Amino acid sequence: MDNRLDAIIPSKDRALQLRLLLETIKQNANNIFDKIHIIYKGSDELYEQGYEKLQHESILDNIVWVKEEDFVGDFLSSLTNGESEYVCGIVDDCVFYKKVCATKELILDTFDEDVFCFSFRMGLNTTTQNYLQPTRQYKLKDYTYSSHFIKWNWTDWDSVLNYGYPISLDGHIFRRKELSELSTKYKFDYLRQWEGVLAGNTRNDKTNNLGKHMTAFHQNVLFSIPANCVQDPPLISGQIHHYDEKSLNELYLQDKVLDLDAM
Numbered sequence: 001m002d003n004r005l006d007a008i009i010p011s012k013d014r015a016l017q018l019r020l021l022l023e024t025i026k027q028n029a030n031n032i033f034d035k036i037h038i039i040y041k042g043s044d045e046l047y048e049q050g051y052e053k054l055q056h057e058s059i060l061d062n063i064v065w066v067k068e069e070d071f072v073g074d075f076l077s078s079l080t081n082g083e084s085e086y087v088c089g090i091v092d093d094c095v096f097y098k099k100v101c102a103t104k105e106l107i108l109d110t111f112d113e114d115v116f117c118f119s120f121r122m123g124l125n126t127t128t129q130n131y132l133q134p135t136r137q138y139k140l141k142d143y144t145y146s147s148h149f150i151k152w153n154w155t156d157w158d159s160v161l162n163y164g165y166p167i168s169l170d171g172h173i174f175r176r177k178e179l180s181e182l183s184t185k186y187k188f189d190y191l192r193q194w195e196g197v198l199a200g201n202t203r204n205d206k207t208n209n210l211g212k213h214m215t216a217f218h219q220n221v222l223f224s225i226p227a228n229c230v231q232d233p234p235l236i237s238g239q240i241h242h243y244d245e246k247s248l249n250e251l252y253l254q255d256k257v258l259d260l261d262a263m
Contacts, residue, residue, distance in 0.1 A: 015050030
């Protein structure tokens with residue numbers, strides 16, 4: 001079994017938030033990823049300076065920086081041309097908020113034939129569907145439990161609910177070959193469309209013959225911080241605690257960073 005695992009992180013205009021993610025990988029998920037491919041884009045010169053500054057910090061020594069020229073082409077190239085058997089998608093506003101509690105080898109050993117993906121984001125504690133709607137609670141049922149992991153059938157859940165949504169770039173691991181084939185089989189023009197198109201077709205296109213189960217730790221080790229949105233069309237974000245990406249980038253260029261220890 002190939003025990004190599006790479007990460008792919010798309011990032012746009014959020015060097016400071018990306019810096020926090022990298023810092024949390026170093027502190028809480030060290031030795032999990034063999035290579036980290038960052039596809040980055042700055043919308044103007046100041047955003048570009050933010051990414052240049054971050055590259056010079058050298059927080060991790062296994063990063064492959066890819067300056068975005070064409071998102072679809074760059075994303076597919078990083079996905080299909082990598083050498084590791086497994087790949088983890090992560091977006092730049094994620095954080096590993098606590099230690100990953102198993103080795104990379106143990107995590108990858110969960111990939112039985114009936115398993116489609118592993119999620120760092122999900123767990124028995126992730127019962128709130130949307131932090132803006134805290135009363136919508138969904139508890140995982142009919143799962144198997146082992147010393148480190150849980151396993152459940154994602155097809156038993158509605159596709160709009162987290163437990164029934166395996167296609168995600170916020171901390172999900174896939175077999176690279178399988179995800180590459182899905183990504184080249186269906187057309188998409190931007191990141192949100194990639195996720196939506198693949199999510200629909202993983203459920204509805206029976207020719208894909210995908211595993212019906214997801215695995216995760218008992219409790220999640222990663223979450224995303226929806227403080228702002230750089231995607232187009234935009235997502236609902238930052239309605240409670242808003243920090244726009246322009247101001248954060250300006251603070252970073254003034255040598256101010258997000259304090260991981262204070263979180």
